[in-house]
Amino acid sequence: MTSLRSIPVAPKALPLVGHLIPLLRNPLEFLNSLPAHGELVRIQLGPFTMVVICDPELTRQALIDDRVFDKGGPIFDRVREVVGNDGLASCPYSAHRRLRRLAQPAFHPTRFPDYTKAMSTCIEEVAGSWRAGQILDVPTEMMTITSKVTASTLFSGALPSGELGPVLNDVKTFFDGFYQRMFMISPLDRLPTSGNRSHVRACTRLRDAFDQIIAQHRTEGVDHGDLLSALIVAHDPDDDSPGMTDAEISDTIVTFFLAGTETTAAALAWALDLLARHPQIEQRLHAEVDTVLDGARATHTDLPRLELTQRIITETLRLRPPGWIFTRTVTADTRLGGYLLPAGSSVVYSPYLIHHRPDLYDNPESFDPDRWDPQRPQPPRHALLPFAVGARKCIGDTFGMTEATLALATITARWRLEHVPGQQVRPALGLALRPRRLQMQATPRTDAQVSHQLPTARP
Numbered sequence: 511m512t513s514l515r516s517i518p519v520a521p522k523a524l525p526l527v528g529h530l531i532p533l534l535r536n537p538l539e540f541l542n543s544l545p546a547h548g549e550l551v552r553i554q555l556g557p558f559t560m561v562v563i564c565d566p567e568l569t570r571q572a573l574i575d576d577r578v579f580d581k582g583g584p585i586f587d588r589v590r591e592v593v594g595n596d597g598l599a600s601c602p603y604s605a606h607r608r609l610r611r612l613a614q615p616a617f618h619p620t621r622f623p624d625y626t627k628a629m630s631t632c633i634e635e636v637a638g639s640w641r642a643g644q645i646l647d648v649p650t651e652m653m654t655i656t657s658k659v660t661a662s663t664l665f666s667g668a669l670p671s672g673e674l675g676p677v678l679n680d681v682k683t684f685f686d687g688f689y690q691r692m693f694m695i696s697p698l699d700r701l702p703t704s705g706n707r708s709h710v711r712a713c714t715r716l717r718d719a720f721d722q723i724i725a726q727h728r729t730e731g732v733d734h735g736d737l738l739s740a741l742i743v744a745h746d747p748d749d750d751s752p753g754m755t756d757a758e759i760s761d762t763i764v765t766f767f768l769a770g771t772e773t774t775a776a777a778l779a780w781a782l783d784l785l786a787r788h789p790q791i792e793q794r795l796h797a798e799v800d801t802v803l804d805g806a807r808a809t810h811t812d813l814p815r816l817e818l819t820q821r822i823i824t825e826t827l828r829l830r831p832p833g834w835i836f837t838r839t840v841t842a843d844t845r846l847g848g849y850l851l852p853a854g855s856s857v858v859y860s861p862y863l864i865h866h867r868p869d870l871y872d873n874p875e876s877f878d879p880d881r882w883d884p885q886r887p888q889p890p891r892h893a894l895l896p897f898a899v900g901a902r903k904c905i906g907d908t909f910g911m912t913e914a915t916l917a918l919a920t921i922t923a924r925w926r927l928e929h930v931p932g933q934q935v936r937p938a939l940g941l942a943l944r945p946r947r948l949q950m951q952a953t954p955r956t957d958a959q960v961s962h963q964l965p966t967a968r969p
Contacts, residue, residue, distance in 0.1 A: 517561060517849050518548040528554025537939060541835070541863045549847040553858075555584075560837070561851065562858045566870060568847045569859045570892040574900040577603050578844045581902075583837025583856045589941070592684055592713040593768065597761030598905065603841075606902065612754050613762060616740035617905055622912065624735050625663050626810040629913050632658035633920045634807060640952045645930060648782055648948040652775035652917075653678060659913055660770040664763060665723050666734035677719055678771075680712035685772055685940045720763050724756065738763060766906065773832035774910050776944035778917055780830040781822055782927050783935055783948055784877045791879060792922070794818055796955070799923040808916045808923075816919050821879040823914045827896035829877055832942040834862040836898075861895040862943070926953045 520543075523529050532540040533555070541562070544551045549565040560583070563569045572579040580603045593600050598609045636655045640646065657678050724738065733739040741762060745753045754762070785792040795818055802815045813820075840855040851857070866874045870893040871881070880886065897904035904910070921927075927950040929935075938946035 514552075514559075514561070514849065514851060514855060517550045517552045519552045519554070520544055520547060520562075523554050527556055530555055537835070538862060538937065541860050542866050544863065545867060550849055558856070560856045560858050562860070562863075563846070564863060565847065566864050566867070566890065566892050566895075569864060569895065570899055572838060572846065572857065572859060573895075573898055573902070575844075576606070576900055576902050578840060578842055579838040579857065580841050582839025583858070585835065585837040585941070591709075592716060593765045594757065594761035596755070596758045597763075597765045599765045599769070600761060601758075609754070609758060609762070610901070610905065612744040613741060613905060615744060616737045617909060621735070621740070622908070623810045625909065626813075626912060626916060628662040629659050629916050630807050630809060630920070632662055633917045637921050637924060640925065642952065642954050644952045646927065646950050646952055648927070648950050649775065649779045649944055652778040652782075653682075653771060655778070655917055656775040656913065657681070657771045659774075660767050662736075663909075664737045664766060664770075665727075666736035666739070673719065677716065680716050681768060681771055683708050683712035684716070684768070685942060716764060716767075717760065720767065721756075721760055724759055724763065728756075737766065769904075770906060770910070770913075772942045772944070774914050774917075776832040776942045777823065777826055777830070777910075777914055778921075779945050779948055781826040781914070781918055782921070782950065783929075783945055784826060784829070785822070785922070786927060786929050786950065788877055791822070791877070792926075795822060795918075795922055796926075799919045803919065803923050805923075808919045810912075812919070813912065813915060816915055818879065819919050820911065820915050821882040823911060823918060824882045824894075825877060825879040828865045828871075828894055829875075830937070830943055830945075831861040831865060831896045832944065833896065834943040835860045859895075864893060864895055867893075924955060926955055927951070928953065 520529055520540075522532060524531060529540070533553075544553075544562050545564040547564075549563070549568055551562045551564055553560050553562055563572055581600060582602075586600060590600050595601065596605070598606070598613050601609055633655055636651060636658065640651075657674060661674060661677075724742075727734070727738050727742055733743060738759070741754055741759050743753070785795065798816065798818045802812050808816075836859055838857050838859070840851050840853055840857060842853050844851050864870065868874050870890055881889065892899060897907040897910075930949040930951060933947060933949060935945050935948050938944050
């Protein structure tokens with residue numbers, strides 16, 4: 511059994527800074543180069559050593575063993591600056607199982623018909639506001655959709671529309687500076703720079719806004735049918751301990767809002783970008799939504815028949831996973847891939863790296879939704895990690911897929927979005943992988959849609 515020091519080191523490290531420059535300049539290319547050097551590869555970030563897991567099976571092992579490979583490392587240290595330590599996504603292993611049991615009823619299948627009604631209303635509200643020929647800032651429009659959906663399903667209208675804009679600005683401030691802050695060494699992250707001050711103010715305002723809503727819900731004592739109500743009344747039937755504390759609810763709600771807004775918006779923006787680059791797939795999607803929706807509003811019952819729509823979302827999550835890099839902290843000496851990792855080691859896993867391995871996917875750089883057709887041979891098990899695996903798999907995976915499917919079906923049923931000539935769409939790196947400067951022109955698909963009358967629900 512070999513030690514941490516015997517793990518291969520990624521090439522091109524520079525004195526003092528290590529691999530910091532390629533990680534800041536072109537991290538996706540850097541990550542994709544690592545599997546050629548081993549199943550585990552060491553990288554240096556200044557004086558710190560991190561181990562990148564490049565193998566899908568070893569990644570699965572680390573995610574399954576969340577007691578040893580616990581939440582931690584540079585990414586989660588930064589996430590906790592805004593979401594705290596007590597939420598479902600940020601809490602340590604010791605607290606996770608209890609919180610997961612308490613939060614799970616909020617995502618019970620019986621709640622989804624109501625969630626999808628709220629989703630459809632919000633999606634129609636935004637897509638119905640566009641005008642023929644309008645140039646859309648697609649990431650911003652998708653963020654508007656997902657923030658409205660998240661606010662409606664989390665708080666049932668407790669966040670007034672007039673307050674949504676400032677909250678979104680704070681969310682954007684948090685995400686825009688996240689990737690750079692991840693590599694800041696203390697005390698640089700606490701210097702009174704404009705970026706640091708903006709970050710702190712945004713995080714503080716977000717917490718204050720959500721804490722006020724939580725206090726209001728507790729005072730009212732009414733189940734509004736939203737996620738927050740479900741968390742407030744949650745109790746563990748197998749345990750006499752009380753439900754979630756205010757701190758746990760607050761941290762979890764902030765996490766749900768940030769994740770539910772940014773990641774789904776990024777996936778939708780990438781999907782629209784990719785469809786515009788692949789007109790044959792776009793035409794097939796138009797045929798599906800025209801047949802399934804038949805001019806009516808997308809509903810929960812339409813989801814099983816939106817098969818190509820869901821495959822497009824899945825392939826987008828493979829090719830451009832919003833959650834593209836994560837860190838974990840080793841809590842006890844352990845073995846992984848023939849190497850001994852001592853307690854305290856920081857490890858990195860990347861869905862983007864796994865999703866782009868040519869030994870796992872044919873033509874991994876190509877956009878091919880049909881690779882997820884159940885009639886075709888499927889990629890290897892655990893080769894797809896947009897929501898992780900194991901006990902800490904994203905609790906909102908079905909919620910996110912449902913929202914993205916309804917949104918993509920609704921938008922493409924009414925609109926065709928085309929790239930503005932001359933722009934180069936590139937990834938903007940942050941906590942989520944999203945397109946930078948993606949502008950598209952909206953063209954109604956039928957004359958009837960020019961009037962922007964909202965589709966009516968089917969009887």
